Amino acid sequence: MVTRAVNPGEPFGWKEYEAAAASLLERYPFIQYEKIGRSVLDRELGAFQIGRGSREIHYSGGMHANEWITSLVLMAFLEELAEAEAQDGQLHGVQVRPLLNNVSLWITPQMNPDGAELVIRGLPAEPAVAERLLEWNGGRTDFQSWKANANGIDLNDQFPAHWEKEKARRDAAGPGPRDYTGDAPLTEPEAVALARFTAARSFQLLIALHTQGREIYWNYRDLEPAESIVWAERFRKASGYIPVKLEGSDAGYKDWFIQEFGKPGFTVEAGFGVNPLPLCHFATIYQEVSAIMLEGMKERH
Numbered sequence: 001m002v003t004r005a006v007n008p009g010e011p012f013g014w015k016e017y018e019a020a021a022a023s024l025l026e027r028y029p030f031i032q033y034e035k036i037g038r039s040v041l042d043r044e045l046g047a048f049q050i051g052r053g054s055r056e057i058h059y060s061g062g063m064h065a066n067e068w069i070t071s072l073v074l075m076a077f078l079e080e081l082a083e084a085e086a087q088d089g090q091l092h093g094v095q096v097r098p099l100l101n102n103v104s105l106w107i108t109p110q111m112n113p114d115g116a117e118l119v120i121r122g123l124p125a126e127p128a129v130a131e132r133l134l135e136w137n138g139g140r141t142d143f144q145s146w147k148a149n150a151n152g153i154d155l156n157d158q159f160p161a162h163w164e165k166e167k168a169r170r171d172a173a174g175p176g177p178r179d180y181t182g183d184a185p186l187t188e189p190e191a192v193a194l195a196r197f198t199a200a201r202s203f204q205l206l207i208a209l210h211t212q213g214r215e216i217y218w219n220y221r222d223l224e225p226a227e228s229i230v231w232a233e234r235f236r237k238a239s240g241y242i243p244v245k246l247e248g249s250d251a252g253y254k255d256w257f258i259q260e261f262g263k264p265g266f267t268v269e270a271g272f273g274v275n276p277l278p279l280c281h282f283a284t285i286y287q288e289v290s291a292i293m294l295e296g297m298k299e300r301h
């Protein structure tokens with residue numbers, strides 16, 4: 001049996017992500033890779049592309065530090081797609097090559113590598129960086145509940161979609177493990193990279209993976225197109241996840257995507273439990289979420 005490039009047997013920190021990425025690109029030369037930016041602590045942010053169709057879609061993950069399992073889900077999905085493409089095989093009973101004739105899929109699996117490292121391996125070695133992170137974490141060396149980037153800013157509160165409302169609602173005084181929006185939208189390099197990457201293409205559909213709740217957020221201030229609810233229903237059938245019409249939330253990546261481009265955008269809250277979800281949940285989460293992602297690649301009905 002050939003060893004997989006993406007190994008769901010260990011926490012998916014930076015070196016695991018880098019090794020999996022290198023291995024995938026070496027095995028499957030038809031996967032394209034693009035650097036889209038660098039994190040606060042200078043780690044490379046990347047986008048992977050597979051498929052040759054005209055319909056561009058985007059799946060993103062790893063934005064919240066203690067939701068790193070979403071990066072693993074996306075990389076495993078990319079590997080399964082590539083494998084099926086190479087062997088003219090199937091995924092969930094669906095022939096993959098015809099799908100990839102119609103779709104060009106872009107995956108940004110790890111949008112907060114510094115945060116994931118903090119959750120998985122704890123404080124970085126650089127004393128000045130470690131000192132401020134420790135302070136922002138209330139003196140605790142346990143970073144299991146950390147969601148933010150290395151500046152203590154929540155990347156999913158950084159997008160210019162009624163950002164001021166979100167800032168007032170969050171009421172966080174300054175940098176910390178979660179909920180701090182920063183002093184302005186798009187101050188953080190990870191959010192800037194994602195916004196620029198998105199604006200440079202014409203994505204017809206976006207799925208942003210988070211954990212947890214087994215829910216699908218599909219709307220934003222009535223700006224979403226009519227097809228959004230239809231997709232959400234299709235995703236429910238594929239996964240059992242419940243579509244939820246969310247109000248009182250702004251400045252998220254999918255909010256901005258819907259507002260700017262008028263295309264269907266979704267936050268999928270994968271799995272159920274306490275973040276970070278343990279690896280023993282991976283197989284179940286992967287089964288559910290890969291079914292949603294495969295559905296998103298099919299034709300509109």
Ligand SMILES: [Zn+2]
Binds near residue numbers: 067209210211
């Ligand atoms: Zn999240």
